[in-house]
Amino acid sequence: MKPFTLLFIGLLFVTYACSPSKQEAANTDAEEGKGLVGYVELTDPLDESMIKQGRGIFTSKCASCHTLDTVQFAVPSFAGVTNRRAPEWIMNMIMNVDQMLQNDPTAADLLKKHKIQMPDPNLKVDEARAVLEFLRNNDLQQLGEKDLAATR
Numbered sequence: 001m002k003p004f005t006l007l008f009i010g011l012l013f014v015t016y017a018c019s020p021s022k023q024e025a026a027n028t029d030a031e032e033g034k035g036l037v038g039y040v041e042l043t044d045p046l047d048e049s050m051i052k053q054g055r056g057i058f059t060s061k062c063a064s065c066h067t068l069d070t071v072q073f074a075v076p077s078f079a080g081v082t083n084r085r086a087p088e089w090i091m092n093m094i095m096n097v098d099q100m101l102q103n104d105p106t107a108a109d110l111l112k113k114h115k116i117q118m119p120d121p122n123l124k125v126d127e128a129r130a131v132l133e134f135l136r137n138n139d140l141q142q143l144g145e146k147d148l149a150a151t152r
Contacts, residue, residue, distance in 0.1 A: 036096060037125065040087035042147060046137050053127070054134025061121040062131070068138050075114050082139045083148035087132055094121065094128040 043050070058068075067077045081090060085106075093100050093107060097118050100107040111117055123131070139146040 036099065037088050037091045037128075040091055040129065040132065042087060042136070042150060043133065046140070047133055050130045050133035051137045054130035054132070054137075057121075057123065057127055057131050058134055061123070065116075065118075069142065074116050075118070076110060078135055078138060079142050080139055082132075082136050082146045082150070083143070086149045086152075087147070089149075090132055090135065091125070091128045093118070094131055095123055095125070 058066075062078075065073075065075045067073065068079060070077055070079045085093075089104070089106070092104075097120050101111055101117065102108075136146045
């Protein structure tokens with residue numbers, strides 16, 4: 001074999017061996033907010049530092065449209081959201097709005113009902129997780145229960 005052919009075969013082998021697996025690629029995409037979150041580990045008790053971070057994110061990116069009580073304006077209110085929706089659904093809706101609207105019937109129904117598409121807040125996984133923790137805390141304070149959807 002010619003040296004060029006050996007070099008080419010060697011480069012193909014190294015490229016294949018060093019490329020991430022499909023699972024690793026999916027995890028990386030989810031971490032960057034491009035793929036869907038498959039599992040969310042919930043804290044018990046609630047994580048106060050995440051609640052604080054989530055409150056700040058909610059205030060800056062969500063509060064102009066969503067309320068934390070049961071009053072609904074043009075978009076859904078967040079009171080009871082962790083009792084209605086699984087934590088994975090909530091995080092995916094926060095991070096992957098377009099994918100959810102295309103592939104999730106519940107998300108599509110919400111858009112039909114409210115007629116306003118949620119803009120992409122461009123959050124990373126840890127930021128979306130902090131918002132989820134804040135919403136869990138809100139449900140506990142407002143309704144006395146949280147995470148009912150996670151147990152279904």
